[in-house]
Amino acid sequence: MAFQAPRGTTDLLPPQAHALDRIQRIACSVFGLYGYGLIETPAFEQLDVFVRGIGQDTDVVGKEMFHVLSPGALAKQAEGAPLRPDDVLALRPEQTASVARAAVQHGLVPPDGATVKLWYRGTMFRAERPQKGRLREFHQVGAECLGAAGPSADAEAVVMLMHFFEECGIPRGALRLLLNSMGDAACRPAYRSQVRAFILDHAADLCPECVRRADTNPLRAFDCKNEGCRQVLADAPRITDLLCDDCAAHYASVKALLDAARVPYEEDPRLVRGLDYYTRTVFEVQADAGLGSQNALGGGGRYDGLIQEFGGRPTPGLGFAVGLERVQLVLEATGNAPDARPVPAAYLAAVDEDARPVVFALAQELRAAGLAAELDHQGRSLKSQFKQADRSGAPVVLVVGPDERAAGAARMRHMGTHEERTVALDAVVDAVKGECTATQEGDQDR
Ligand SMILES: [Zn+2]
Ligand SMILES: [Zn+2]
Numbered sequence: 001m002a003f004q005a006p007r008g009t010t011d012l013l014p015p016q017a018h019a020l021d022r023i024q025r026i027a028c029s030v031f032g033l034y035g036y037g038l039i040e041t042p043a044f045e046q047l048d049v050f051v052r053g054i055g056q057d058t059d060v061v062g063k064e065m066f067h068v069l070s071p072g073a074l075a076k077q078a079e080g081a082p083l084r085p086d087d088v089l090a091l092r093p094e095q096t097a098s099v100a101r102a103a104v105q106h107g108l109v110p111p112d113g114a115t116v117k118l119w120y121r122g123t124m125f126r127a128e129r130p131q132k133g134r135l136r137e138f139h140q141v142g143a144e145c146l147g148a149a150g151p152s153a154d155a156e157a158v159v160m161l162m163h164f165f166e167e168c169g170i171p172r173g174a175l176r177l178l179l180n181s182m183g184d185a186a187c188r189p190a191y192r193s194q195v196r197a198f199i200l201d202h203a204a205d206l207c208p209e210c211v212r213r214a215d216t217n218p219l220r221a222f223d224c225k226n227e228g229c230r231q232v233l234a235d236a237p238r239i240t241d242l243l244c245d246d247c248a249a250h251y252a253s254v255k256a257l258l259d260a261a262r263v264p265y266e267e268d269p270r271l272v273r274g275l276d277y278y279t280r281t282v283f284e285v286q287a288d289a290g291l292g293s294q295n296a297l298g299g300g301g302r303y304d305g306l307i308q309e310f311g312g313r314p315t316p317g318l319g320f321a322v323g324l325e326r327v328q329l330v331l332e333a334t335g336n337a338p339d340a341r342p343v344p345a346a347y348l349a350a351v352d353e354d355a356r357p358v359v360f361a362l363a364q365e366l367r368a369a370g371l372a373a374e375l376d377h378q379g380r381s382l383k384s385q386f387k388q389a390d391r392s393g394a395p396v397v398l399v400v401g402p403d404e405r406a407a408g409a410a411r412m413r414h415m416g417t418h419e420e421r422t423v424a425l426d427a428v429v430d431a432v433k434g435e436c437t438a439t440q441e442g443d444q445d446r
Contacts, residue, residue: 007130008136008337018340020346022138023324024121027141030164031097034156035425036119037361041098043123044068046085052309053097053277057216063124064137066091086416091125096277096303096319099144104312109147111313119143133294133326142300146307149316151250154281154302155257160262161285161298161320168327169336175297176286177264180239180271182219184279184304192218195251205232219272225293238269247280254281277303281318286327287292290333291326298322345371347389351382351401358400362410362428369429371436391416398428 005011012020028038047067054061078084092098099118104110108116121141128134133260143160145153158177165175183191199206199214201222208228210221222233234286243251256266269281284299291297300320307315331337346366348359363373373390376385382399387396399411408429413420423431 003266006136010135010137014342015311015340018329018342019331019337020324022338022340023327024139024141026167027119027121027164027322030167031119031141031143033158034117034160036117036145036151039099039102039118040122041092041095041102041120043125044091045090045098045101048085049097049310050090050093050103053100053306055217055277058219060093060126064128065093066125066127085307092122093126094321095120095122095140095142096144096300096306099319100306100310100317103144103146104310105306109307109312109315112186113147115145115147115153117143117145119283120402131292131294132296133291133323133329135269135325136389138322139324142174142319142322144317144319146315146317148318149304151253151281153256153316154250154254154318157300157320158254158258158265158283159261159263161283161322164322165297165327167284167427168331169338170287170327170330171334171336172264172328174287174289174290174334176266178268178271178284178286178299179255179258179265180245180268180282181243181280182272182278182282182301183239183243183247185320187242187247188239188279191237191239191242194232194242195219195221199237202232222270222272224340234269239272240267240269250280257300262359277306277309279304283320285291287326287330290329294326294386296323297330327401341393342372343393344374345394345396345436347385347392347394347397348373348375349382349389349397349399350386351399351404355400355405358405358425359398359410362398362400362425365429366432371429371432398423398432 010373050065051061055390056062066090070087073087078085099120103116119142122139123137124140125137127136130136143157145157162177162196166172182188196214199210199218203211206221206229207224207226210224211314213221221229224230224233236408278301280302282299282301283342284294285297287297288295298321300318302316302318304316306317307313328337348363350356350359359375363375373392376388380388395415397413397415399413404410404422407422409422409424410432411420412423
């Protein structure tokens with residue numbers, strides 16, 4: 001039987017892998033403008049990191065995590081011996097809990113109240129039913145800002161997220177930024193019990209899962225995909241009507257700062273992000289093009305209690321994560337995906353065997369000058385080398401034969417216009433550079 005990649009995973013071949021790499025580089029440069037430093041955490045953690053950080057009664061922890069046992073765990077289980085925390089692991093379904101764990105473990109947030117800004121990139125794992133825009137191993141970039149309680153930190157993170165999408169090439173008009181406040185420990189309990197009462201009053205019209213949630217986590221009912229439930233819940237109490245004074249003032253400031261930065265948003269009182277740790281500001285960016293029902297590109301919010309969950313000092317925090325496969329789907333659907341295929345600046349063709357060492361050395365000279373160069377390794381005829389050159393997309397071909405060798409030169413053929421001229425070998429790098437600049441300017445004119 002032929003082997004295949006596991007269900008819900010995908011091999012990223014050169015065009016797709018380059019496309020994701022491009023998005024990660026954009027994240028690196030944009031997030032750097034806002035002072036974020038890169039953090040890498042392990043792809044697996046002790047299971048309890050995610051249970052603690054995300055919440056037991058979430059789909060992510062309850063249904064979607066890949067559990068990993070240490071090599072000795074099965075034997076210990078068979079003997080009835082106790083398992084240690086390092087025996088029971090899980091592949092990370094998201095990275096915020098890992099970053100919070102790392103921040104506490106390494107004491108990253110200083111007691112003087114300074115802000116620590118971290119961004120990450122990597123693959124996450126969720127055992128969901130695979131569908132478009134939803135894989136079991138997928139790529140995210142995300143950012144976490146720890147130590148800042150003020151509303152400008154929330155607004156800055158949202159602005160940075162939208163800046164990132166813009167740099168990726170997604171038109172602002174293709175995106176919808178949804179904003180809400182989820183309140184805090186002072187005002188959310190009252191809201192939760194109002195929603196609980198609402199669910200129980202409408203139990204006959206809601207799915208069993210939503211009714212069950214009334215007692216475990218009523219706000220999660222807003223995440224129900226059932227259309228009937230959504231219609232009923234449209235009339236549920238709104239958190240924004242019940243925010244305490246502090247939460248209401250915080251929310252108003254976030255909105256005023258987004259207005260000042262000219263970042264358009266829609267308030268959505270039904271937006272309750274599916275994880276337990278959020279407090280106050282939550283946001284989500286959606287796109288209609290290319291994503292179908294999985295239309296969220298990314299989102300996040302404030303989580304002022306999370307660091308304490310991991311045994312740290314009370315520390316405000318907030319962050320977001322973005323699904324890179326979804327960003328790429330939107331770029332493709334809106335016709336904004338750049339060609340990620342690597343194109344050489346020049347293809348080098350040898351007329352005869354004696355020319356091969358000359359073009360080999362010339363190719364190396366071009367590469368040393370930062371110009372991608374390609375040449376034949378299969379002893380092909382000149383005609384067939386030209387075919388390869390054409391296929392490669394190189395704007396120019398450099399041909400070396402007996403005449404050129406005698407003259408210490410190469411013939412440079414422009415593939416678009418078929419014009420040819422002779423260039424001295426020591427002038428080839430500058431000539432190819434000139435052609436690249438001319439091609440780029442031509443692209444901009446189009
Ligand atoms: Zn439901
Ligand atoms: Zn409040």
